[in-house]
Each structure stands twice: as C-alpha cells, then as structure tokens.
Amino acid sequence: MPSPIKGHVMRHDRRLEELWSTAAPSEHVFDPNSVSSLPPVAQRYLRHALAPGAKLSTCARLSMTGTIKLKPGWCKFEAEQLLRWDRGFVWAATAKVNGLPVTGFDRLVDGVGAMRWKLLGLFPVMKADGAEIARAAAGRLHAEAIWLPAALLETEVSWVDRGSDHTVAIFDAHGEHSELDLEISPAGALLSCCLSRWGDKNTGVFAYHPFGGAAEQEQTFAGVTIPIRLRVGWLFGTPAFDSEGEFFRCTLHSVQYR
Numbered sequence: 001m002p003s004p005i006k007g008h009v010m011r012h013d014r015r016l017e018e019l020w021s022t023a024a025p026s027e028h029v030f031d032p033n034s035v036s037s038l039p040p041v042a043q044r045y046l047r048h049a050l051a052p053g054a055k056l057s058t059c060a061r062l063s064m065t066g067t068i069k070l071k072p073g074w075c076k077f078e079a080e081q082l083l084r085w086d087r088g089f090v091w092a093a094t095a096k097v098n099g100l101p102v103t104g105f106d107r108l109v110d111g112v113g114a115m116r117w118k119l120l121g122l123f124p125v126m127k128a129d130g131a132e133i134a135r136a137a138a139g140r141l142h143a144e145a146i147w148l149p150a151a152l153l154e155t156e157v158s159w160v161d162r163g164s165d166h167t168v169a170i171f172d173a174h175g176e177h178s179e180l181d182l183e184i185s186p187a188g189a190l191l192s193c194c195l196s197r198w199g200d201k202n203t204g205v206f207a208y209h210p211f212g213g214a215a216e217q218e219q220t221f222a223g224v225t226i227p228i229r230l231r232v233g234w235l236f237g238t239p240a241f242d243s244e245g246e247f248f249r250c251t252l253h254s255v256q257y258r
Contacts, residue, residue: 015109016082016090023059023084023258030054030150030223039161041184042169048188049149054223056150057257058085066250072098079250085151088174089141108137111175132198132206138174139197143211145169145180146193147226147255152180165191181212190215190227194236201234201245212236213248221255228252 030050035043050056062081067074079093088108095102102125104117113134117126145151157171162181169180176198183191194212201209211234215227228251235245 015107016080016092016105019082019084019087019090019109020059020061020258025258026055026057026059026150028056030056030153034153038159039167041161041163041165041167042159044188045167045182045184045190046149046153048184049190049225051220051223051225055257056153057222057224058148058151059083059258060147061256061258062147062252063254064250064252066248068095068249069247070095070097083141083144083148085141085145085148085173088137089144106137106140108134108141108174113137132200135176136197136199136206138176139178139195139199139211141174142171142176142178142180143193143195143197143213143232146182146190146215149224149226189218189225192236197234199234209234210236210238217251219252219255222257224255224257226252226255228255 030052032047032052035046060083064081065078068077075095075097077093077095079091081089081091083089087110090105090107090109092105100119102117102119103121106115111134114129115126115133119125152169157169160168160170162168165184167182167184169182171178178195181194185191192212192214194210196208197211198206198208200206213230213232213236215230217227217229218225219228230250231246232248233241233246235241
C-alpha cells in the first residue's frame with residue numbers, strides 16, 4: 001500500500017528520501033541458531049520477530065495514520081517515517097489542528113536532532129534543535145527498534161531476561177545508553193516496550209522519564225513481524241500513563257525493509 005500522504009508531507013523533509021535512497025540492501029539473513037546463546041525470553045522474541053531466512057534489515061520505510069495529543073486535544077495525523085539504525089530517523093507528518101493542517105517533521109540524522117512544524121505550510125508553530133532535542137530523539141529511535149528487530153542483533157547489544165515474560169536489550173547507540181524492556185507473550189509476540197528516555201514532557205525541563213507503549217496488533221512484512229498498532233507515551237508502566245502520559249496512537253499501513 002502506498003503512503004497515504006506521499007507527495008504531500010515528503011516535500012517538508014528531503015532527508016527522508018536521501019536516507020532511503022542511500023541505504024544499502026541487507027546482504028545477511030536470519031539464522032535462528034544465531035541467537036541460541038541468548039536468554040530464553042530474548043530467543044523467543046527474536047525467533048518470533050524474524051523468520052528463518054528473513055533479511056536482517058536495519059532500514060525501514062513506514063506509512064502510518066493515527067492520533068496525537070496536542071494542546072487542542074487529540075488530533076488526527078498521517079505520516080511517513082524512515083528509520084535507519086546507522087544514521088537516524090525522519091518522521092514527516094500532517095496533523096489536523098482545529099481543522100487546519102500542520103505539516104513538518106521530527107528527525108535525528110547523523111547525531112543532529114531537529115523539529116520543524118508549520119501551520120498551512122507557511123506559519124511556523126514549532127522549531128527546535130540542539131543537544132537536548134538530539135538526546136530526546138535518540139531515545140525515541142531506541143524505542144522504535146521494535147520496528148527494526150535486526151538492529152537488536154548487533155554485537156554490542158546484550159540481553160537479560162527478567163522473569164518469564166520480560167527481556168531487556170542493553171546497548172549504547174546514537175550517543176545514548178538504553179535498557180529497552182520488552183514484554184513478550186508465550187508465543188513470542190511483543191506486548192509492550194519501555195525505556196528511560198530523555199525529554200521534557202512539554203515542560204521545558206529535561207530529565208529521564210519512563211517512556212514506552214503497548215502493542216495491540218502485529219503483522220509480518222517480508223518475514224519480519226512487528227507491532228502495527230500501538231499506544232505510546234511518557235510515564236509508561238505507571239498509573240499516570242493513561243491520564244497524562246499517553247500522547248500518540250498509531251497504525252502502520254505499509255512497511256518496506258531494505
């Protein structure tokens with residue numbers, strides 16, 4: 001399925017096309033035996049997420065729709081995203097705020113974070129960059145490794161199981177340390193993810209906070225099984241998630257791996 005907004009959002013950030021066009025297709029495929037030394041829950045997750053012979057792709061292009069919580073309340077959006085584990089991500093979107101389109105992007109590319117949003121494509125409503133934005137964006141990219149499970153097979157990633165239904169991927173990437181806690185079903189499906197992410201929660205004061213989401217549906221694309229419907233936000237895993245932390249709900253419509 002093509003992106004629901006192709007040709008509309010894309011012009012707002014050419015870096016998305018550049019990241020996609022310069023990504024080299026993966027030459028490696030998944031061998032279930034390659035994870036036999038990992039803890040049991042980690043094995044269960046990775047063998048569910050990656051079919052035998054699936055390409056170990058660490059670059060993906062996604063299209064999605066959903067709702068995002070902004071100052072007026074929950075607003076519908078359409079977006080296209082490029083994830084590239086070696087360089088970063090671009091999320092380009094159009095949201096309807098009080099019936100008017102706000103277009104722009106969040107991105108982290110080669111260590112540089114930026115946010116640019118305009119009303120009607122003309123009037124700036126958000127502009128942010130700098131070290132704090134890059135650090136927050138790195139945490140987001142780490143959480144979104146659930147859409148790039150092959151990235152969690154890198155040699156610098158270590159795994160620790162916590163009980164029979166949680167495994168934690170521990171790694172340093174993009175200038176940030178992360179411990180990505182994954183809740184896994186008995187069949188190996190991802191139920192939720194959570195990490196400590198740097199951010200300000202729209203307060204202007206940056207600190208580490210719990211961040212994550214609940215997976216409500218999954219789908220397989222080219223042998224890679226990932227969540228396609230999620231509820232995401234700050235304070236995940238605490239009673240405050242439902243009342244004040246959740247700010248993003250999405251459904252993926254297409255995923256291309258390279």
